[in-house]
Amino acid sequence: MMEELVRKVTPMMVLPDIAPVLKQYVALGFEAVDTDDPGCVGLRAGKSALMLVSVELMQRDFKKTTVAPLVGTTVPYIYVTSLHQAKMRLEPSAMVVEESYTGGGTREAVVVQHGQFMILAERLPD
Numbered sequence: 001m002m003e004e005l006v007r008k009v010t011p012m013m014v015l016p017d018i019a020p021v022l023k024q025y026v027a028l029g030f031e032a033v034d035t036d037d038p039g040c041v042g043l044r045a046g047k048s049a050l051m052l053v054s055v056e057l058m059q060r061d062f063k064k065t066t067v068a069p070l071v072g073t074t075v076p077y078i079y080v081t082s083l084h085q086a087k088m089r090l091e092p093s094a095m096v097v098e099e100s101y102t103g104g105g106t107r108e109a110v111v112v113q114h115g116q117f118m119i120l121a122e123r124l125p126d
Contacts, residue, residue: 004081005080006078008078009076009077010049011076013052014070014071014073014075017054021052022041022043022052025050029045030043030045030050031043037104039053040053061102061103066097070117075118075119076118077121079122080120082122083120095111096110105123105124108120
């Protein structure tokens with residue numbers, strides 16, 4: 001039996017300013033989840049979840065040229081048990097744009113495939 005690779009997927013919006021979007025989602029009934037970083041806020045409502053991430057936060061860990069096409073979009077943020085294994089399972093047409101060890105304790109890869117971006121993220125041991 002194959003080891004479970006994907007733990008969960010959370011949509012992530014990359015925004016120049018998360019405050020107005022946060023305000024709108026809270027007004028709709030979402031609960032804000034503090035992440036200890038003002039550049040990233042989690043939102044949840046029932047079983048739904050969403051992350052709002054600032055451009056500034058993304059640029060701490062990735063090049064501006066990597067972040068630029070993500071701004072104003074929603075990308076799947078995919079938590080995996082092994083970034084290496086996840087990259088091995090990508091289609092040949094997929095391209096890892098950039099990989100980074102983040103300040104949030106993860107190793108992440110920005111991937112583009114068929115014009116769609118995604119972020120693969122592996123939590124690093126403490």
